[in-house]
Structure formats: structure tokens, C-alpha cells
Amino acid sequence: MTTESKIIECGSRLFRIICLITSSFVIQAKGHATPLAAGVAIHGWTILSDSEPDAMAVIARGPAYQINQLELSQAMVGSLRELQDEKRQLTVCRLVAAAHAAGIAEVTVADNALYNLDYYPERFRTGPGGTLDLDNTAFWQWFKDDYRALLDRVPAVDGVVLSFIASPGRPDLQSSQQLTSGALKLAALLNAVADVVVGERHLNLYARLYPNEIAGDPCIKELVDHIARPEVRLMSKFSPMDYFLTGPNNASVGAYDRPTIVEWDAVGEFNGQGVVANTWVEDIMRRYREVSVRSHVIGYTARVDRFASSRLIGRPGEINLLALKRAAEDPDVTAKQVYAEFIDERYGVAARPDVEAAFKNAYDIASSVFYVLGLPVNDHSRLDYDLYTESYGHNVIGRWLNPPVFWVGHGVDREFHCYRNILDHIAPAFVKDPRYVPPAYVPGSERRWIHPGEAMDEEYLRYILTEKDFGVSSAEDSLQHIDNARSKLASGAYDELHNYFERTLLTARLHRAVAAVYYGFRVWSRGEPYRSAYVYDVVQNGLTSSKEVVRLIRDFPVPPQSAEYEWAKDADRAERYLRLITQDGWLSEDPQGQHIPDPVAGLRFSPKTN
Numbered sequence: 001m002t003t004e005s006k007i008i009e010c011g012s013r014l015f016r017i018i019c020l021i022t023s024s025f026v027i028q029a030k031g032h033a034t035p036l037a038a039g040v041a042i043h044g045w046t047i048l049s050d051s052e053p054d055a056m057a058v059i060a061r062g063p064a065y066q067i068n069q070l071e072l073s074q075a076m077v078g079s080l081r082e083l084q085d086e087k088r089q090l091t092v093c094r095l096v097a098a099a100h101a102a103g104i105a106e107v108t109v110a111d112n113a114l115y116n117l118d119y120y121p122e123r124f125r126t127g128p129g130g131t132l133d134l135d136n137t138a139f140w141q142w143f144k145d146d147y148r149a150l151l152d153r154v155p156a157v158d159g160v161v162l163s164f165i166a167s168p169g170r171p172d173l174q175s176s177q178q179l180t181s182g183a184l185k186l187a188a189l190l191n192a193v194a195d196v197v198v199g200e201r202h203l204n205l206y207a208r209l210y211p212n213e214i215a216g217d218p219c220i221k222e223l224v225d226h227i228a229r230p231e232v233r234l235m236s237k238f239s240p241m242d243y244f245l246t247g248p249n250n251a252s253v254g255a256y257d258r259p260t261i262v263e264w265d266a267v268g269e270f271n272g273q274g275v276v277a278n279t280w281v282e283d284i285m286r287r288y289r290e291v292s293v294r295s296h297v298i299g300y301t302a303r304v305d306r307f308a309s310s311r312l313i314g315r316p317g318e319i320n321l322l323a324l325k326r327a328a329e330d331p332d333v334t335a336k337q338v339y340a341e342f343i344d345e346r347y348g349v350a351a352r353p354d355v356e357a358a359f360k361n362a363y364d365i366a367s368s369v370f371y372v373l374g375l376p377v378n379d380h381s382r383l384d385y386d387l388y389t390e391s392y393g394h395n396v397i398g399r400w401l402n403p404p405v406f407w408v409g410h411g412v413d414r415e416f417h418c419y420r421n422i423l424d425h426i427a428p429a430f431v432k433d434p435r436y437v438p439p440a441y442v443p444g445s446e447r448r449w450i451h452p453g454e455a456m457d458e459e460y461l462r463y464i465l466t467e468k469d470f471g472v473s474s475a476e477d478s479l480q481h482i483d484n485a486r487s488k489l490a491s492g493a494y495d496e497l498h499n500y501f502e503r504t505l506l507t508a509r510l511h512r513a514v515a516a517v518y519y520g521f522r523v524w525s526r527g528e529p530y531r532s533a534y535v536y537d538v539v540q541n542g543l544t545s546s547k548e549v550v551r552l553i554r555d556f557p558v559p560p561q562s563a564e565y566e567w568a569k570d571a572d573r574a575e576r577y578l579r580l581i582t583q584d585g586w587l588s589e590d591p592q593g594q595h596i597p598d599p600v601a602g603l604r605f606s607p608k609t610n
Contacts, residue, residue, distance in 0.1 A: 035158040035204040036068060036106045038231075042261055042299025043328060044069030044106075045321075050076050052091055054311045058304050059098050061313045065325050069299075070099045071161055073110035075307050080111045080150040080160075081119060089153050096156045106204065108159040114169025114189065127175025134176040134185060140192055147196045159204035160197050161235060164189055165223075166210060183219045187226035194229045206235040206261060211252035224256045234260040235301070238291050240400045242269050245280070245367040246374045247397050249287055254294025262291055264302040266312060266320040268366065270376045270395075273306040273565040274317040276369075276504040277362035277478065281323045281335045288327040300324060310563035316500055318342070319359065347485075347493050354485035358478035358501060365478070368410045368471035369508045372464055372515070373422050381565035383511065383573040385428075385518045387591050392427040393440045404446065410470040412463050420449035425460040426519070429453055429599060430590035437594065454599065456522040458535055464519055465538065468512035475505040499558045503567065506556070510549045514574045516542025521581050525600040540607050543582065546574050581605050 036042060045067050047055050055076065062070065072092060083089045092109065099107045117125060117132065124132050124139040132139060151157070164171060164186060171189040172182030179185045190207055197205045207227070211220040224234070237243075240250045243265035253262055268278045291297065302324055305311040312318045319342040326333045326341070339356045347355050370378045372385075376395055379388030398404030398418030407415050416422050419442055424432070431440055432452050442450055479501040486494050520539040523530050550571040560567050580586055585602035589595055 034105060035202070038259070040068070040298075041328075042069050042106075042301065043067055043325065044071060044261070044299065044301030046071040046073050046263070046301050046303045047076055047095075047305060048074040048303060049305045049307050049310065050091075051309055051311075052095070054305065054309050055095050056098060058311055058313050059095065059102050059104065062099070062102055062104050065321060067104055069106040069108065069301060070104045071108045071110060071301055072096075073161065077109045078112055079115060080109065080113075080147070080153075081115050083109075083150060083153040092154055093156070096154060100156065106158040107156075108161050108204070108206065109154055109157050110161045110163065111193075112163045112167045113193065114164070114167050114171050114174070116168045119169075132169070132174040134171075134174050134188060135178050143192055144196050147193060148200070151196065151201060157203070159206065160193070161206045161208055162190065162193055163208040164193075181219075181222065183222035184226060186223050187228075190223075190232070191226075191228045194227070194232050198229050198231045204233065205229075205231070206233045208235045208263075209252070211236060211240075211250070211255075217252065220252065221256070224258060227258070232258065233298070234258045234296075235263055236260060237263045237265070238287055239265075241395060243271065244376045244395065244397060245271055245283065245363065246371060246376070246406065248400050249291055251400070253291050254296050256296065258296060259298045260296045262297055262300045264288075264300055264324060266302040266304060266324065267306045267310060267317065269303075269306055269380055269564075270378060271366045271370055271381065272504075272507070273381050273563040274310050274312055274315060275381070275560045275563055275565055275567045276507050277359070277365055277475075277501060278317045279319050279359035279362040280366075281319060281338050281359070283363055284320055284323045285327045285333075285335055285338070288324060289331070292328070300328065305563075307564045308562035310561055315561070316359070316497065347489055347497075350488040351485040351493075354481040354488075355497065358481040358497070361474045361478045362504075364410065365471050365474045365504060365508060368467045368474070369511045371467075372426055373412070373416060373460075373467065374406055374408050374418070375422060375426070377426070383514060383570040385515070385577075389428075389431050389592065392423060392431045393438060396423060396441055398423070398446070399441060399443075408463075408467070410467040412466050417449070419446045424450050425455045425457070426464070428522075428590075430592070430594075430596045433590075433596050435594070435596055436590070436592075454522060454526055456519055456526075457530065458523055458532060461519050461523050461535065461538065464515055465512070468508070468515050471508040472505070472512050475501065475508040479505050495558075499560075503556070503560060506549060506553055507567070507570070509545070510553065510570060510574055513542050513545035513549055514577055517546055517581060518577050521586075521605055524605060525586070525603050539581075539605055543578060543605075543607050546578055550574050582607065 043066055045058060047058055072095060077092055083092060096107045120132060124136060126133045171185045174185060176185060179188055194205050197203050209220060211217050234256060236250060236253050238250055238253060239247050254260060267274050272278050302321060312321060322342050323338050326338050340352060343352045343355045370376060370381060375391060375397060377391040378384055404418040405415055427440060430436055432450055482497045482501050516538045520535055520542060523535050524539055553568055553571045582605055585604045586600050587598055588601040589597050
């Protein structure tokens with residue numbers, strides 16, 4: 001642990017002691033909320049983890065970044081109904097008190113309403129299929145009374161961030177004769193919440209939108225047009241889905257005439273979650289500058305963790321938070337200045353050239369390891385080429401590109417059509433089967449490019465492995481830079497960085513090996529015309545390499561911080577592919593349980609033995 005990390009830990013312990021003493025008084029207190037006024041630029045952080053010690057460490061660091069808003073979300077507060085649990089209520093109240101004590105002016109809690117329908121009294125569930133009758137005025141009175149009671153459990157909170165478009169109870173699918181569209185039903189819910197949060201409590205309300213298509217999405221526009229209170233603000237991600245490194249910025253940000261906060265993923269939900277290198281200074285600053293100047297944008301909030309103990313604070317990925325801070329403060333600041341500021345303070349001036357070079361590779365490593373020819377082929381960073389089929393549907397980058405064409409570097413260095421070239425080749429056959437539900441998300445005009453059946457071939461296998469080799473060599477380069485700087489780093493700092501980049505290298509090697517096995521086997525499985533010596537050797541060598549890297553991961557002496565992405569379990573996922581391909585035989589039908597037969601059911605690859 002570095003000296004700075006020790007200071008952060010000590011500070012967070014002190015905060016916990018203070019808040020344990022004062023929490024009971026905070027819960028009883030009323031009227032302490034001081035939401036940020038209109039016109040104040042928002043520099044915020046969002047905590048997803050339910051780890052109180054990690055949250056305290058984040059809060060303790062907030063003043064150094066001039067953070068004026070903190071959101072407690074997801075695992076900490078996924079919905080207000082969770083505050084009915086006294087233990088969670090006490091934790092949230094302690095964190096609110098700690099944030100205010102640290103000088104963070106506004107603390108918000110997340111909500112995701114409607115809740116599961118069984119939360120609401122049966123007398124209101126009289127619509128078709130047990131849906132809520134939104135025309136029943138008694139329901140809305142009950143709803144507001146319940147909302148008041150839930151907010152009473154966090155009296156010092158300053159605002160609510162409401163996710164509601166895809167909430168468990170799906171407001172747009174409830175029953176109404178008066179509300180004639182899904183957008184109007186969503187607006188009715190939002191307005192009911194606003195009556196309590198804004199109208200009665202005088203708190204800030206942020207409506208978290210999911211406009212994942214074009215800026216003129218008619219449903220979102222209709223919803224926004226029917227928000228009754230002018231004080232309601234919007235929140236939207238800077239990218240149209242999650243932070244896909246190869247995806248565009250969200251065209252919807254700034255498109256609606258409401259003050260808008262831009263939500264940033266500084267951790268990398270699909271990009272390693274800080275368990276492996278995630279120092280993307282240039283990309284974050286470029287995107288920030290493109291998005292922040294749009295109309296109606298009033299600031300940002302950055303996710304600072306991905307559950308468990310994955311916080312960026314006190315770790316190399318904290319540089320992403322500094323990149324946002326400095327970009328917001330100074331339109332002329334450069335990425336090189338951000339590297340210098342962070343590295344000089346944390347690791348020392350003498351180590352800067354090598355540490356900077358190692359950090360700079362992180363974007364190329366992640367975008368070649370966790371992606372396949374530009375598409376994010378992973379399950380929230382987990383090694384997964386066939387189970388998580390969102391990679392070939394909802395998350396396809398081409399959805400937001402017109403035309404759906406992009407350039408793949410990483411030694412491949414050519415332009416690809418997202419559907420005709422990439423998706424048609426790399427998607428598993430069962431995903432392209434007309435019977436598969438849900439089908440791959442392909443616009444109508446592009447469907448002619450997707451053909452049923454297996455289409456992996458040697459050409460695309462070579463592209464994929466060229467890209468994976470690039471990821472491995474980039475990770476090797478970063479690790480070498482850290483080793484070059486060893487004499488210039490304190491022992492704790494060297495150990496931290498060495499382990500960080502060695503994990504990154506092992507991850508790159510594992511993806512390279514398993515990609516060789518999985519995609520190579522798919523080519524080989526097409527029969528003799530496809531079974532070239534190259535293809536056979538790719539699978540054979542991939543099997544050998546996979547076993548070696550699996551062993552190294554299992555023997556890795558320093559486990560990473562916990563996150564949603566459980567790094568060591570990638571070894572188990574790799575072994576699934578090895579077992580299916582060499583022992584059990586390939587699956588008889590699709591792994592989604594839709595009973596779509598696989599054309600290579602039971603086929604096994606027989607590696608050569610010495």
C-alpha cells in the first residue's frame with residue numbers, strides 16, 4: 001500500500017468514527033437539506049458499492065477534487081424502498097452526514113420506480129394481468145404518501161436521482177385509458193415524484209434517461225415535453241449505452257431543453273473495472289470536451305467504483321477522475337499535464353516517463369482485449385464469447401453509427417462494416433438463427449448482411465488473433481516500463497503497479513489463448529475445406545497456452561480488489577471452453593435454453609499428443 005493510500009484509509013476510518021457517533025442524531029434531524037441551486041456547475045461522483053469503508057474513503061477524497069455532489073446508488077441505494085431496512089438506512093445516513101461534513105454540498109440517493117408490482121396494494125392492481133390502474137386517483141395519493149415516508153428515512157438528503165424508464169414495475173406497461181402512450185405514463189410517474197421531491201421537500205430531482213438511439217427519439221422527447229415542473233433536471237450517460245471504448249458519444253446529451261448532468265463511467269464496466277489497467281486519460285478528456293460544450297449541460301457525475309471494493313480512489317485508475325476534474329476546470333489543459341500532476345504526486349517525478357508510458361497503453365490494451373474487432377464481446381468484463389449474447393445484439397456499436405462502418409487498428413488496420421463484415425462472421429450461429437429471441441439488434445436496412453449459419457473463417461480468425469497479439473504486446477510493454485522504473489519507485493508503489501500490469505498482461509494472454517481456441521474451433525468445425533494447418537495449429541497452441549495462463553492466474557500471489565468482475569474466475573470460464581471443445585463435445589443446442597440445435601453438436605477437437 002502506498003503512503004497516499006494509507007493516508008486515505010486513515011482518513012476514511014476517522015470519518016466512520018465521527019459518523020457512527022452522530023448518525024442517530026442525523027436520522028432524527030429535519031430540514032438540513034441544501035440542494036445545489038440553479039446555475040451551479042455540478043462536479044459529482046457516484047458510489048455504486050455497498051462497502052461503507054470504501055465509500056468513506058471516496059468521501060474523504062472528495063474535497064481534493066472540489067466535488068460538490070455525491071450520489072449513493074445501486075448496491076448502496078438501488079431504490080428508496082430499500083431504506084425500509086434499518087441497517088441500510090443507518091449506513092446511508094452516516095454517509096450523507098460524512099459527505100456534508102467533508103464539504104460536499106449536495107448528496108442524492110438513487111431510486112428506481114415503479115418497484116415490483118407486489119409492492120403496491122392489491123386494490124390498485126386491477127388492470128389487465130394484474131397491472132396498476134394509473135387512472136385511479138387513490139393510487140397516486142397512496143404513491144405520494146409512501147414516497148414521503150421513504151424520504152423521511154433520509155431527512156438530510158438533498159435530492160433524488162430517479163431511474164424509471166426500465167424500472168422493475170415498467171410504468172409504460174401499466175394500465176390507463178387516459179394516458180395514451182408509454183411516454184405519458186412515464187411522465188405521470190415522474191411528475192408524481194416531482195410533486196413530493198421538488199414541490200413539497202424543495203429538493204433536486206434528476207430524471208435519469210436511457211435515450212439509447214437518436215437524439216430525436218420520439219418516446220424520450222414526448223416524455224420530456226410532459227415534465228410539469230421546470231426545476232426537474234435530466235441525467236444521461238455520455239455514451240449511448242455503457243462506456244464502450246469504441247462507441248460514439250451519446251447524441252441525445254444536450255438535445256432536450258432541460259438542465260442536464262452527464263454521467264461518466266470512470267471505472268469501465270465492460271473494460272476491466274479497474275482490476276486491470278484503466279487509465280484512459282486521452283479518451284476521457286476528448287469525450288468530455290465534445291459533450292460538455294453542448295446546450296443545457298450543467299456538469300458531470302462520475303462513477304467511482306463498480307461494486308464491492310473496486311473504488312478508483314487510492315489506485316492507479318484515480319487518474320481518470322483527475323482527467324475529468326482538470327478538463328472541467330481548464331479547456332486548455334493537456335493530457336500530458338494530467339499525467340504529470342498525478343504521477344509526480346503519487347509516484348515521483350523520476351518515475352514519470354515510464355509510468356506515463358505504461359498508463360498510456362491502457363486504452364489500446366482494453367480495446368483489443370475486451371473487444372473483438374471493435375465490438376465489446378464480454379459480459380461486464382468477464383471472459384465470455386457465447387453466453388452473454390448482448391454482445392451481438394443490444395451492445396452492437398453499429399446501432400449508433402451512420403453508416404455503421406469503423407476503423408480497427410491494433411495491427412489489423414482496416415475498415416469494417418459492423419454488420420456485413422464483423423457481426424456476420426463473429427456472432428455464434430444460434431444468435432443469427434431466425435428462431436433466436438431476442439434477435440440480434442440489426443436495423444431493417446442492414447438485415448441483408450446477416451446470414452444464418454456459421455461464418456467464421458480463417459481470414460477473420462487471423463484478424464482476431466492479430467488484434468489479441470497487439471493487446472498482449474502492449475501489456476508486455478507496460479509491464480516492462482514499470483520494471484524499468486523500479487529503482488525510482490517506493491517499494492509499495494512498485495508492487496502496486498507491477499501487480500496491476502501483470503494482471504493486465506495475464507488477462508490479455510488469457511483472452512488471446514481462449515480466442516484462438518474458441519474462434520479457431522468454430523472455423524475447424526466447418527469441415528475439411530476449413531481445416532488448414534494454420535487453423536489446426538491455432539487451436540492446438542491455444543489449448544496449450546490457455547492451460548498455462550489458467551495456472552498462472554490461479555497461482556497469482558496478490559488477489560485484486562473485489563469488483564463485479566471477479567478476475568480469478570476467468571480461469572474457470574476459460575476451462576469451460578477447453579472442456580467443451582476437447583472433452584464433453586460442443587453443446588447440442590444453444591446455451592440460452594431456446595432449443596436451437598447447434599450444427600456442430602458433440603464435435604470435439606483432438607489435439608496432438610507428444
